[in-house]
Amino acid sequence: MSRALMIQGTGSDVGKSLIVAGLARAFANRGVRVAPFKPQNMSNNAAVTADGGEIGRAQALQARAARLTPLVDMNPVLLKPQGASGAQIVAQGRMIGQANARDYQELKPTLMPRVLESFARLKAQSDLVLVEGAGSAAEINLRKNDIANMGFAREADAPVALVGDIDRGGVIAQIIGCKAALDEEDAAMIQGFIVNKFRGDASLFDEGMRFIAERTGWRALGLVPYFDEAARLPAEDAFGLRAQRRDKSEGVLIAVPLLPHIANFDDLDPLKAEAGAQVVFLQPGEALPAETRLVILPGSKATLADLKALRDNGWDIDILAHARRGGRVFGVCGGYQMLGRFIRDPDGVEGAAGEAPGLGLLDVETTLTGAKTLTRVAGHALAFDAPFAGYEMHVGETAGADCARPVLRYEDGRADGAASRNGRVMGAYAHGLFADDALRASLLRLIGAAPSALHYEDRIEETLDALAAHCARHIDLDALWEMAR
Template identity: 60%
Template sequence: MAALMIQGCGSDVGKSVLVAGLCRLFTNRGLKVAPFKPQNMSNNAAVAADGGEIGRAQALQATACRLPPSVHMNPVLLKPHSDQGAQLVVRGRVEGHWRAAPYQARKAELLPVVLESFEHLRAQADLVLVEGAGSPAEINLRAGDIANMGFARAAQVPVVLVGDIDRGHVIAALVGAHAVLDAADRAMVAGFLINKFRGDPALFTEGRAEIVRRTGWADLGMAPWLAAARRLPAEDAVVLESGLAAASGRRRIVVPLLRSIANFDDFDPLRAEPEVDLAFVPPGTPLPAGADLIILPGSKATLADLALMRAEGWDIDLLAHVRQGGRVLGVCGGFQMLGRRIADPQGLEGPPGEAAGLGLLDMETVLSGEKITRPAAGVLAEGGAAFTGYEIHMGRTTGPALQRPLLRLADGATDGAVTADGRVAGAYVHGLFDAASARAALLAPLGVRTRAEDHAVRVDAALDELAEALAACLDIPALARIAGSPL
């Protein structure tokens, strides 16, 4: 079956969004399309329909293909918990913790797993759209590569290289990639795309011609800055905005930007609410006084991020907020922080250790056992509003606080805790703001009138808009020919 790989001149050049848009475009034209990313590095993950976890971007791309997400769509996932260490997830299951240098020496051993998952998808699809990672021009990482040219050559998948003109030096990035790739890798590149252009496209006509002249690669189009992309879940924390100026008449919700923040797309539905002002607070900035709600997000390194909270003085800000009648919500790792104690005796998220929590909920957490990865659905324990979401965590939490749960799950279990006055609450389930009913109930105590649509409806509409925009600016017939698609 047909396949095409989208690689980039660097991280955050828009590969994930372009693949998502192309997935929806070719799906809308009648093809059965599947997304694939050999190796991803992200703490934003999703639960696959066949169990386990994959990168959030591949779950979005599966949605674009109107398919349930599968662990085969992202067989290798690295979840960083420090500058040099990461949890290794293979086909959705934790395979251990690796530092950067040992993993670089071992990654080639994962190529058979990657190729097997790719062939599994290709056998079921008319077209597989593959996303690379980082840049193939990082030739210092080429040995044993499974994410870019190492995969492309092993699977014999043609490559289109993406340059981001918004960050500048796009001619140098593409021509430079051509210069440093060895001949066999360079031969895999069938063409290039320019992404994130602002202004009059005619102003870059000569630039595109110069790239063709210097590389010999086909010019496959130039995408503008795509407004619809802002309505899609982002995978990299570099996109988070940190503006703290609250708009008049809006309720202010703030989220501390933890170093190992995970699944921050939990809060995308809040960005879309006209009566909500959402801000991520970066290190070096206090949590603002007068916030209506402080949300402690998920974390891939809960003890380390709890230490960061204290180093930044955010714990003091948070406790003052509570004393003044403010509200707090903890999600997953943020929920764990609200307890009296967190212990990681096996070093599952970093060095073994334990620490006192923030003490706002009477409970304790021990990080142990097999990671829980499963979809979740149910109702809020107070009021009965329906929610859907998922769990990804290793912690086991116990204590009296759990006798007053935040959530009642469809299988009869409960999750989370809430104080008697309702001002401090938390749960393990991600995605609590996605369903319109749950979002309305959670924000009602703030006096917020919410939109009536589920967040998934907004995302689906954005994918269709993205597909239409790409159809207008890219050479879709040429991309199909390169991929070997009958379209």
């Protein structure tokens, strides 16, 4: 009989995604066929699946931790925020429309059958399904029609382990407060609790663990120390980027404007891991540093809105001046579209219908269309004379004179991207390019940086193994197995 266990949290960013990834690898190491599942996710950091859909990046990482190929069933509902227009709704890997927050609440009951269908398929293939909740278990204002937390747990009869975050303070109140806020039937689904992100002497919190257990009646499953290597793994959302500052005093500077609807920003993680490079996210109102060697315009979930934000912050002026001085610019997906002469969204695919001139650094134009390209790709990066593997995830078609100098050539012969005549401005639709060690080394040499001996994909695997060992040391896996049903 297949089992299921749900990991819910006292709030957002308490470490649910990371714990599920660690538990997935830990149980897989025990020979358990384990699969990750998140009924509903909200993120613009997404991944293309083997079955041609898209899911949250965190679930793709959890699938990797479980040594599985990502599938759309692992995240049957994905909400991709688009600003004032609400969010794009992706159901079982495919975009089905847009809705604002209020309208979405009424839509949720129609999505529960799809959620349960995906869950049933995963259970049929697994010994254990690890289910991740969303936000807080105690969001009682959203309890009606809930598909993300207790609504799903009750419907699927999935017992719950509740995670609290001691690093932000008040973890005793977090966990006991959840018990107080939940109705009795929902609270009865919770079988135990985990205190996450502890720093210091663990024995000093022994009394805290006992007190929580006594007041809630829930089993203490583990006190988990802060996992410092978490920064090596792809993040689920962009909130952390808003607090990032330079963490190195040396290395060639790569600047990335922090756009309001930045998407798939894990493209930049391999460059951040290079000792010879500094990746700096420009905060709103912050000028482009004079010493910048490379500007990367990242992916966007609302390209026209982010192009306006680029101009509102004065970054367009900075980037154009940077290019005139001979600096390099690279655009990924939506960032590639912004580098062209014009972007048109006649049908309001990414928000309100409209059009706007781009930065004009590439002689191309883009028209956004309702058809979404979702596919894994591989081939040769012509601009860097290196192999690559990644994925396409975009709406829109781009054409123009500079497309005669493509950046990439796919295995099926298709070309992607465009380069300026002098080769200093480039863009392409494919995500994940910089994960290839040879391509990344070629890019770094172009901007005067010394490539390291980093094997990026190997480092991800090593970090997942370390995370699994960390979870196995500090969480009672046997108790979790017993709880699952």
